[in-house]
Amino acid sequence: MSDIFSQDLPKNDANFAALTPLSYIERSALVYPDRVAIIHGALTQTWSETYTRCRRLASALQQRGIGKGDTVAVMLPNTPPMVEAHFGVPMSGAVLNTLNTRLDAEALAFMLDHGEAKAIIVDPEFSAVMSRALGMRQSKHPVLIIDTEDALYGGTVKHIGSVTYDDLLASGYPDFAWQFPTDEWDAIALNYTSGTTGNPKGVVYHHRGAALNAVSNILEWDMPKHAVYLWTLPMFHCNGWCFPWTVAARAGVNVCLRRVDPKSIFDAIRTHKVTHYCAAPIVHSAMLAAPADIRQGVPHQVKAMVAGAAPPAAMIEGMEQMGFDLTHVYGLTEIYGPASVCVKHDAWSDLDVGERARLNARQGVNYHLxxxxxxxxxxxxxxxxxxxxxxxxxxxxxxxxxxxxxxxxxxxxxxxxxxxxxxxxxxxxxxxxxxxxxxRSKDIIISGGENISSIEVEDVLYRHPAVMAAAVVAKPDPKWGETPCAFIELKAGADVTVDDIIAHCKAHLAGFKVPKAIVFGELPKTSTGKIQKYELRKVAGSAQAIDV
The missing domain is CATH 2.30.38.10 (Luciferase; Domain 3)
Structure with a gap:
């Protein structure tokens, strides 16, 4: 059978363009130049101003020899430079690597080496840990270090770079003619995940996937134009689930939040009339646990996405009473954050909260795209x-x-x-x-939305001279969802305390990876000597938690 439609109808510039989320900010700056794009403390920035700053960033990076295939890392909280980096870095042709601000210097040094970062943009809060990480790199190729400044940062500012972010932007051209990717398969971002080993894996995103997931976010939420989005979710986490690009597509408002705490969240919701936000279960739990005077006065319905663990009945009921509508999503770093959603049906609203919680606890169905x-x-x-x-x-x-x-x-x-x-x-x-x-996957503990490799923690425990065998499993936790619980078999005659083990772990691990429970004793093993983790999971819930 001949296919008459495949003949003499080639793709060309008139009928095909590579998908990229960079087109979203271009359009919003054109159509809504004076609409607010970013709010951060006293700063209010329009879409036209934001687009210009992104073009300046792209231009300045190219002037310094950074372009296609190069990596630009950022160590930033949810501040305006982080929003701008999601556009300005890929506009230069480079790949954006958002670093987890909770990691230790050793892990960060690995990522800088593995990703071959040519430049890094650093917030003053993280200048000390980044300085240590840069000193621990194995690679000797030069790195352009760019210091940001933030009026809302109350600590001591110590520049570690050769140029400030604002000076860098000032050197770039405001009308820089950035190029669309010629291939939507080109890399746009690099994100590291713990995976199932101590060494993190570098997950590479493409322009096509970023563009499509950003639009899927709109479809899953029926997100209107000019939505007001609060940045409670770290933008370093799966590029903020692609929401920097989503908000640009809707010409919405990025309400930046440098620190996440219940008072700041409720104050921002009331002040800026926030309509949408995303957060791990721990954030929602903290909001529910906040004093009544902090929680009161939300005058409108707020839509929230929750991922990391299924929302329990008490959370759904409590958030509904405050006027919040929860949507449960599921995903991993490898699929751009959430790529499935528990779509709610109208009939569910007539059910009791327990049954609704059971239905909403499911990971659901695929995202639209x-x-x-x-x-x-x-x-x-x-x-x-x-x-x-x-x-x-x-x-x-x-x-x-x-x-x-x-x-x-x-x-x-x-x-x-x-x-x-x-x-x-x-x-x-x-x-x-x-x-x-x-x-869950056997070797991953999801604590407060962060992935912790049990193997990485076990490797640290085995470095202690008193440890004969060690196994780490997830311990259910009402605040964090899960925390690491370490089971340790000591060498004969060893004299070591829980405090000794905790101090040893703190010396080698980021704080959130340190075990919150330690149990000494002989570990259950198979006939071949393999530790039976499934037996340990049965008793981890009753292990005594430690305040670390």
Whole structure:
């Protein structure tokens, strides 16, 4: 059979353009030049001003020899330079690497080396840890260090770079003619995830996926033009789930929040009439636990996305009473943050809160522009029965999926085996097509929305001279969702205390990775000597928590 439509109808500049989220800010600056784009303390910045600053950033980076294929890292809280970096860096052709501000110098040094950063933009709050990280790099290639300044930072400012951010922008051209990517498969961002090993993996995003997930965010939320978005979610986390690009597409308002605490959140909601925000369960729990005088006076409904753990009935009920509408999403770094959503149905509103919580606890269905999410048998790669009981592995496929892991072809091949992205999360699928996680990947602990590799923590524990064997599993926690619980078998005759172990961990790990419970004793093992972690998970919940 001949296909008459495939003949003599080639793609050309008139009928095809690469997808990129950079087009969103260009349009908003053109159509809504005087609409507010960014609010930060006393600063109010329009979309026209923001677009100009992004073009200046791109121009200035190119003038310093940074372009396509280069990496620009940023160590920033949720401030205006972080918003601008999401556009200005890729406008230069470079790839944006947002660093986790909670990490220690050793981990940051690894990322700077592995990602081959040519430049780094640093907030004064993190100048000390970045200075240490830069000194620990193995690579000797020069790095352009750019210092930002922020009137809302109350600490001592110590510049570690050769130029300030504002001086850098002043050297760039305001009408810089940045180029659209010629290939939407080009990299736009690099994000590091703990994965299942101590060494983080570098997840590479492409322009196409970023553009499509940004639009999917709009569709999942029915997000209107000029939405007012509060930055409670760190922009270093999966590029803020692609919301810097989403907000630009809607010509919305980025309300920056340097520090996340209940008072700041409620004050911002009231002052700026915030309509949308995203946050981990711990943030919502903190909001619910805030004193009544802080919580009062929200005059309008606020839409919130929650991910990291299913929202319990008490959270749903409490947020509803305050006028908040929760949407439960699910995803991983490898799929641009959330790529599935628990779509709510009108009929659910008539159910009691317990039943609504049960339905809302599911990870749901694929995002609009993600091709598919399913639960497959990882051996046969066939779908499991949609009976809500048979377990398999959650897998995704489609455009909202990473290019792969940087410099790690084996891990990339394994992740995409059989034409699906393997999440490592065990789940069931219900007759209505909704997915629900039943068990986490064995080696990952999700604490306050942060991934912690149990293997990384175990490696540190094994470095202590008194430790014979160690295993780390997740301990349920009402505040953080999960925290690391360490089970330690000591060497014969060893004399060591819990405080000794905690001090040892603090010397080698970021604070959020330090175990919050320590249990000494012989570890259960198989006949071949393998530690039986599933047995430890059964007792981790009753382990005594430690204030660290």
């Amino acid at each position: 993600q091709r598919s999410v399913s639960v497959l048998d990882p051996l046969t790669m066939q779908p499991v029965p949609a009976d809500g009981e048979t377990m398999g592995e959650i897998m995704f496929r489609g455009n909202i999926t990473m290019k792969g892991y940087l410099k790690n072809p084996k891990a990339t091949e394994d992740a995409f085996a059989g034409g699906w992205f393997h999440t490592g999360d065990l789940a069931v699928i219900y007759p209505d097509g909704y997915v629900k996680i039943k068990d």
